[in-house]
Amino acid sequence: MVPRGPRMYLVNQFTSGSRPVKRIADSTVRRLSAYLRFLEDFEHRGLATISSDELARRGGTTSAQVRKDLSFFGSFGKRGLGYSVPELAGRLREILGLGRDWRVIIVGTGKIGAALARHHGFRQRGFMIVAAYDNDPAIVGADLDGLTVRDISRLESDVRREHPDIAVLAVPEEAAQPVAQRLVKAGIKAILNFAPAQLQVPADVTVKTVNMAMELEGLSFALTNRE
Amino acid sequence: MVPRGPRMYLVNQFTSGSRPVKRIADSTVRRLSAYLRFLEDFEHRGLATISSDELARRGGTTSAQVRKDLSFFGSFGKRGLGYSVPELAGRLREILGLGRDWRVIIVGTGKIGAALARHHGFRQRGFMIVAAYDNDPAIVGADLDGLTVRDISRLESDVRREHPDIAVLAVPEEAAQPVAQRLVKAGIKAILNFAPAQLQVPADVTVKTVNMAMELEGLSFALTNRE
Numbered sequence: 001m002v003p004r005g006p007r008m009y010l011v012n013q014f015t016s017g018s019r020p021v022k023r024i025a026d027s028t029v030r031r032l033s034a035y036l037r038f039l040e041d042f043e044h045r046g047l048a049t050i051s052s053d054e055l056a057r058r059g060g061t062t063s064a065q066v067r068k069d070l071s072f073f074g075s076f077g078k079r080g081l082g083y084s085v086p087e088l089a090g091r092l093r094e095i096l097g098l099g100r101d102w103r104v105i106i107v108g109t110g111k112i113g114a115a116l117a118r119h120h121g122f123r124q125r126g127f128m129i130v131a132a133y134d135n136d137p138a139i140v141g142a143d144l145d146g147l148t149v150r151d152i153s154r155l156e157s158d159v160r161r162e163h164p165d166i167a168v169l170a171v172p173e174e175a176a177q178p179v180a181q182r183l184v185k186a187g188i189k190a191i192l193n194f195a196p197a198q199l200q201v202p203a204d205v206t207v208k209t210v211n212m213a214m215e216l217e218g219l220s221f222a223l224t225n226r227e
Numbered sequence: 228m229v230p231r232g233p234r235m236y237l238v239n240q241f242t243s244g245s246r247p248v249k250r251i252a253d254s255t256v257r258r259l260s261a262y263l264r265f266l267e268d269f270e271h272r273g274l275a276t277i278s279s280d281e282l283a284r285r286g287g288t289t290s291a292q293v294r295k296d297l298s299f300f301g302s303f304g305k306r307g308l309g310y311s312v313p314e315l316a317g318r319l320r321e322i323l324g325l326g327r328d329w330r331v332i333i334v335g336t337g338k339i340g341a342a343l344a345r346h347h348g349f350r351q352r353g354f355m356i357v358a359a360y361d362n363d364p365a366i367v368g369a370d371l372d373g374l375t376v377r378d379i380s381r382l383e384s385d386v387r388r389e390h391p392d393i394a395v396l397a398v399p400e401e402a403a404q405p406v407a408q409r410l411v412k413a414g415i416k417a418i419l420n421f422a423p424a425q426l427q428v429p430a431d432v433t434v435k436t437v438n439m440a441m442e443l444e445g446l447s448f449a450l451t452n453r454e
Contacts (some may be wrong), residue, residue, distance in 0.1 A: 024452070026445065029444075029445050029448045030441060030445065032448075033438075033440075033441045033444045033445070034425065034441070036444075037423065037425075058425065059425070060425065095448070095451075095452075096444050096447055096448050096451070097444075097447035097448055097450060097451030097452070098444065098447060102443075102446075102447055102450070104443075111341075111342040111345050111346055112342050112346070114338075114342070115338040115339050115341070115342040116439070118338050119338055119339070121423075121440065122439075122440060122443060125440060125443070125444070126447075127440075127443050127447075165450060166443065166446050166447075166450075189450060189453075190446040190447075190449060190450050191446075192439070192442055192443060192446060196264065196348075198261065198285065198286070198287065204453070206445075206446055206449035206450070208442040208443075208445050208446055210437055210439060210442060211260075212343070212349075212419070212437060213260075213348065213349065213352060213354075214257060214260045214261070215419055215435040215437055216329075216331075216349060216352070216354050216393065216419060216435075217256075217260045217263075217323050217324075217325065217352070218253065218256050218257065218260070218433075218435050219329075219393050219417040219418075219419060219433055219435055220323055220324035220325060220329055220353075220354075220392075220393075220417075221256050221259075221322070221323050221324055222417060222433035223324060223329070223392060223393075223416060223417050223433070224322075224323070224324030225251070225322075225324070226416075226431070
């Protein structure tokens with residue numbers, strides 16, 4: 001992800017009427033996702049409550065940070081008693097928009113795109129892959145675990161008719177910006193970008209970039225600059 | 228990536244003797260990677276200089292941030308003249324540890340691991356995939372574009388003999404921590420983790436986590452909490 005300063009969200013539907021609207025940073029949202037994972041692990045193990053200390057310890061942060069993160073969204077837990085695991089997990093799922101299914105399309109079915117299309121883990125969290133596209137005639141029509149690869153020429157008409165929520169962009173670097181523009185023009189508001197490109201999109205479109213080369217460079221930096 | 232507070236690096240080899248050692252945040256390192264990409268694009272186009280304004284514009288940040296990021300590593304550029312593209316690109320490659328090859332192993336050759344093993348883009352930046360491992364007898368011995376999948380039982384002895392620098396962990400969630408411990412015990416100091424797990428490793432081991440489910444949740448949050 002190329003940082004462009006912290007992206008902030010206005011959140012008001014979770015706050016009481018008298019409380020001012022607050023801005024939520026990306027890093028907070030990531031921690032909420034992490035907390036939810038630990039809570040679900042606790043749910044599986046049948047545990048009823050969790051303390052902010054325990055959530056903090058598992059998330060590698062502080063209990064003050066946990067309480068601050070959760071305070072954006074209202075009042076949770078009782079001092080000394082901790083949080084109710086099912087209640088907090090339910091609220092986090094609601095906050096993260098996981099109470100419904102999201103329709104996901106994959107654009108570009110090379111090695112990474114095809115691997116993602118065949119990955120079944122997303123479905124468990126409500127991310128349903130409903131279509132996959134490629135521009136290679138040798139790939140169009142192929143079957144990816146039940147999903148038929150569609151010709152990318154159909155992208156705009158399909159998006160306008162089928163209203164997918166999220167597009168996963170797994171095209172070569174040079175195609176990323178033009179394809180992103182086509183997606184945005186057709187009405188897509190959320191893109192998960194695997195191309196090593198800084199996408200330019202309107203302010204009402206959210207892009208998350210997974211840049212594996214950049215992560216590797218973070219590791220080579222760390223190995224080179226060890227204390 | 229599960230945030231555990233900003234990870235900082237002590238950097239001293241790039242600073243002059245009298246300057247105090249500085250701590251470099253992960254987010255700075257990510258921006259350096261991004262700047263290097265833009266500089267390389269400029270190099271390809273034969274451009275000799277770039278201003279901090281231009282670097283900032285392309286990186287979605289401010290020129291003050293660009294100057295601050297680069298100032299950690301010494302003095303670059305001349306006021307009003309901008310930065311020399313080849314000089315700054317060369318220094319950034321040096322800072323990021325890209326002046327040498329890094330030996331990478333892939334552990335877990337399911338859909339994502341196999342796609343990564345076959346991805347040729349990493350090699351261009353000096354990340355050479357030298358081995359791949361799996362525990363599935365049906366996969367061990369298979370060919371991944373010239374790389375023979377090895378039995379994971381060989382992991383420790385291979386690592387001790389071949390000294391790879393970086394391990395890419397693409398195993399199922401429940402295997403991530405035990406396999407990470409085996410890698411660390413065998414001497415690995417850098418892990419790129421694709422499993423949706425918060426790895427516990429010693430302080431001298433660097434972990435970067437690519438968590439696609441978490442990125443998708445960031446998008447569902449954004450779609451749910453639109454202004």
